[in-house]
Amino acid sequence: MQIRSIIAGVATALSLGSAAVAEDAVKIGVVTTLSGPAGYLGQDVRDGLMLAADMEGGKLGGVPVEFLVEDDGLKPGNGRQIAEKFMYDENVKLLTGIIFSNVAGATVPDIVSNDAIYISPNAGPSSMAGAGCDKNYFVVSWQNDALHEATGAAAKKLGYKSVFVLAPNYQAGKDAIAGFKRTFGGEIAGELYTQLDQTDYSAEMAQIRAAKPDAVFQFLPGGLGIAFLRQYDQSGLRDQIPMVLSEPSTDLVVLNAVGDAATGIVSTAHWNTDFDNAASKDFIKAWYEKYDRPVTYYASQGYDTGRLIASALAKTGGVDDIDALREAIRAADFDSVRGDFAFGPNQHPIQNWYMLDIVKNEDGTMGAKTRELLLEAYGDSYSAECKM
Amino acid sequence: MILILEQLLNGLQYGIMLFLMAAGLTLIFGIMGVINLAHGSLYMIGAFAGTYAAMRYGSFWIGLPVGLVTAMIAGFIVETVVVRRLYQRDHLDQVLATFALILVSNQLIVLIFGRQPIFTPLPAALSGSIELLPGLFYPMYRLLIIGVGLLVAGLLYLLINRTRIGMLVRAGSTNRDMVRALGVNIRMLYTLVFGLGALLAGLAGYMTGPILSVQVGMGEQILLATFVVVVIGGVGSIKGAFIAGVGLGIVDTMLRAFLPQILEAFLPPADAQAVGSGVSSMGIYLLMALVLLVRPKGLFPAEN
Numbered sequence: 001m002q003i004r005s006i007i008a009g010v011a012t013a014l015s016l017g018s019a020a021v022a023e024d025a026v027k028i029g030v031v032t033t034l035s036g037p038a039g040y041l042g043q044d045v046r047d048g049l050m051l052a053a054d055m056e057g058g059k060l061g062g063v064p065v066e067f068l069v070e071d072d073g074l075k076p077g078n079g080r081q082i083a084e085k086f087m088y089d090e091n092v093k094l095l096t097g098i099i100f101s102n103v104a105g106a107t108v109p110d111i112v113s114n115d116a117i118y119i120s121p122n123a124g125p126s127s128m129a130g131a132g133c134d135k136n137y138f139v140v141s142w143q144n145d146a147l148h149e150a151t152g153a154a155a156k157k158l159g160y161k162s163v164f165v166l167a168p169n170y171q172a173g174k175d176a177i178a179g180f181k182r183t184f185g186g187e188i189a190g191e192l193y194t195q196l197d198q199t200d201y202s203a204e205m206a207q208i209r210a211a212k213p214d215a216v217f218q219f220l221p222g223g224l225g226i227a228f229l230r231q232y233d234q235s236g237l238r239d240q241i242p243m244v245l246s247e248p249s250t251d252l253v254v255l256n257a258v259g260d261a262a263t264g265i266v267s268t269a270h271w272n273t274d275f276d277n278a279a280s281k282d283f284i285k286a287w288y289e290k291y292d293r294p295v296t297y298y299a300s301q302g303y304d305t306g307r308l309i310a311s312a313l314a315k316t317g318g319v320d321d322i323d324a325l326r327e328a329i330r331a332a333d334f335d336s337v338r339g340d341f342a343f344g345p346n347q348h349p350i351q352n353w354y355m356l357d358i359v360k361n362e363d364g365t366m367g368a369k370t371r372e373l374l375l376e377a378y379g380d381s382y383s384a385e386c387k388m
Numbered sequence: 389m390i391l392i393l394e395q396l397l398n399g400l401q402y403g404i405m406l407f408l409m410a411a412g413l414t415l416i417f418g419i420m421g422v423i424n425l426a427h428g429s430l431y432m433i434g435a436f437a438g439t440y441a442a443m444r445y446g447s448f449w450i451g452l453p454v455g456l457v458t459a460m461i462a463g464f465i466v467e468t469v470v471v472r473r474l475y476q477r478d479h480l481d482q483v484l485a486t487f488a489l490i491l492v493s494n495q496l497i498v499l500i501f502g503r504q505p506i507f508t509p510l511p512a513a514l515s516g517s518i519e520l521l522p523g524l525f526y527p528m529y530r531l532l533i534i535g536v537g538l539l540v541a542g543l544l545y546l547l548i549n550r551t552r553i554g555m556l557v558r559a560g561s562t563n564r565d566m567v568r569a570l571g572v573n574i575r576m577l578y579t580l581v582f583g584l585g586a587l588l589a590g591l592a593g594y595m596t597g598p599i600l601s602v603q604v605g606m607g608e609q610i611l612l613a614t615f616v617v618v619v620i621g622g623v624g625s626i627k628g629a630f631i632a633g634v635g636l637g638i639v640d641t642m643l644r645a646f647l648p649q650i651l652e653a654f655l656p657p658a659d660a661q662a663v664g665s666g667v668s669s670m671g672i673y674l675l676m677a678l679v680l681l682v683r684p685k686g687l688f689p690a691e692n
Contacts, residue, residue: 035494036605039503169665192648193665197609199600202398202530203645209525210391223505226601234527234599236517257505257601293504 025066026319028309029086031079031107032097034071038222040253041099042071045121045302047291048283049096052306055286060306061314068092074099076106083107087114093319094119096305099298101125101144101172112136115322117329121305122298124348126175130385133346138329140308141301142247142270143348143380144172148179148219150268150353151246153374155184155215157355158244158266162187164213166204168220169193176219176246182381189213194220199227205235216241221248226257233261242266252294255358255366262366265358270351271300271338272370279307280337294365300337307334344379346386352376390524395645396638401530403637404537408592409610410617410629411544412585418561418624420578422471423482426489427589427614428607430466434459434590435602436497439508442597448511452594459590460583467582475578490608497604505603508594533595540588541630548626557581561624613640616672620679622686632687636672643668 030049032042046069053060053067068086072079079098086092095111096119098104104123111118112134124143128134155163165180165188167173173193181188190211192204208216216237220228225248232238243265250267273284273295283303287295312328319325332343342350353375356368413427438455442448470489474482510529517527548554556577559567568574593606600606617636621628648664655663679687 034503035498039498039604043503169669191661193661194644195665195669199606199609200398200402202401203395203641206391206394206398207645209394223601223603223606226505227599230601231527231599234515234517234529236525236527253504257507259507259509293502 025064026060026094026313027066027068027086027090027092029083029090029092029095030067030069030097031072031082031086031095031103032069033074033099033103034069035073038074038099040296041122041222041298042097044296044298045097045099045305048287048299048302048304049121049306050302051283051286051290051299052303052310054290055282056310060310061312063313063317065309065313069097072098072103072107074103076103079103079107080110083111087111087116093117093322094309094325096121096309098123104128108137109134117319117322117326119305119308119329121301124380125171126382129346129348129380130382131387133386133388135326135347135388137347138308138343139348140305141349142351143382144175145179145182145382146353146378146380147246147248147268148176149183149381150270150375150378151217151244152180152183152185153353154266154268154355155180155217155244156186157374158215160186160214160244162189162213163215163217163244164188164190164192164208164211164241165217166190166192166194166220167218168196168198168224170196173219179381180217180219180246194224199224201228201231202235205231205237208241209235209237213241216243217245218243219246219249222254225249225254229254229258229265230261233258238264244268247297250356250358250368251296251298252367253296255368256294259366260360262358263360266371267356267358267368268353268374269297269356269368270349270353271297272354272356272368274368274370275337275339277335277337277339279335280339283337304334304336304338304341307336308332310334340377344383345388346380346383347388348380348383350377350379353378390521391645393521394524394526395641397526397530397534398645399638399641400634401534401537401637402641403634404534405592405596405610405633406613406617406637407630407633408537408540408588408595409614410621410633411540411626412588413614414618414621414624414626414629415557415561415581416585417618419557419564419581420471420475421564422474423479423486424471424585425483425486425611426466426493427585428609428611429490429493430459430463430586430589430607431593431610432497432604432607433462433493433593434586435593435597435606436501436506438590438594439506439597439602440501442508443506446509448509448514448598451508451597455594456587456590459593460587463583463586463589464579466586467579471582472575472578494604501604503604505601508597508602510598529598533599536591536595540591544626553577553580613672616676618686620676620686622683622689625686625688628686628688636675639675640668640672643671647671 034042070082101123120139124139247269311334315328355371361367434455437458438451441454442451514528517525617632621632647668651660
């Protein structure tokens, strides 16, 4: 640790000279996952973030910014290395971009202890939301458990008595099921943990059919979820047992890959494309002008991260005074695409959660329609443990 | 009872898929002595090419030949450009080169198709499920996979045991040097076998498209289980690949489906879940270790 801080000191001293030259542009480090099956998540966060700057002509809050983007390849070690390179070699004070909780777990503590600020556009692991919170750590997206607590609340509201739950056998999967149970409170008809690289769920389908639950909840993100939804339809279960899902299982990429087999699913989310507010409309318009792929939750989270940084930079004019920057970020003085937004005591969002219906649009693509408000100004289950 | 039958069918279908992959791999390994890690990439290429054509022309059946032929051509290219240079080299060099091929083909797919998974349309007749026995519903498409797999197994049996090429293949997997000494154009034979393996991988890739998602890195997901099948079945043996593939498919599915419940009789439910899913994901590797203990060369080794 000591050696590291000496290196950090030397690096800071050396870079003072060059910092003076390139003083005009604030460097923002983006550590994200761009390769592999989950690469589209990082791609969308990055593009949403950059879109916020593009719309201001390369500035955020009137301050010119430069994005340094690198792929962590979903490897925690890589994420940490990239973050250190950004901080020591490039003197970056503001970082963002990490998609996966395991990468965040290895990388974020290193960033925040170096007196740099990290703003999470996606992962919000429980380990850093409670006792492990930090004044330099902000989450724009959600706390991981809250995603599934919203779904549990939806299942309860829909009147389901028994639900079959399944998730991959890893930390986020277990958190998902724990979160769902916390707010659902009904009977669990069956609980299954699948392998993280498993894409054939025929055995699980047979068990669901045998258990005859009122509904199914699964947390299988990305390609896993696509495979599951399609097989669910092929096995004829879609017409018999409804499914309630959380946000990561129903992004537009998943829905469009699944096609018709996704209609009728009930989902929960903190933002949706049909939200009637100016920030959301501007964002969606700008997105489709620039990209020809569907706009996802991840893109909206990247964009909100950009808008948050803009609101802070507009007040501070730069990143030289880290205390002022932190205060400005904490104020969350920006118009989020999701509407009302504030940071709780652990600097995780307090926001509304909504129930959505998955429907087929008139143009044949799949989309989500907001049905009703589910949880109002909802924080997370860990903020009470956070002592800052 | 119905549940057990349904799970048996699921296991059979998974096993057939493993067999399609393993048949090519075991021939390539057995005859040329090459460890081809890029076999999963050929599977991915077949899936992408076929699915793209199916999407473009809106028909599942158009995608089928496109996927097969593209995978085969990719196989020919890989064999002539890279693998041909590796026959005389150490296994480590082969692993290194074919691993590089995985990285290259994954990036190529990202450049051409992007990172987002793509979707195969299924003919309406195949998209539902039918009632095989009272209460036993089974997806039509999975039945089709089982049917196609059995057909391919039959055709391969005829090809290997009843044709001249098959005779050379059998001879090649038993004693490579003798075949060469007898004046057979072994280079041609190698290219053909590699292309055949690629074609089978492409078939497996395209057939899984509508069930799983067609996306970058899909090949690596099935590659490990495929190698386990090759090792258990015995290197170079199609019969071994078939029996080991179907056997592993059934064992894996049965363990996943029933082990946690069986354990619940002895353990508290939470522990039974944890232990059950843990042990069932180790299942096929434990089986491999057991088989190798009794038959170090696999179940049906080619006489080498």
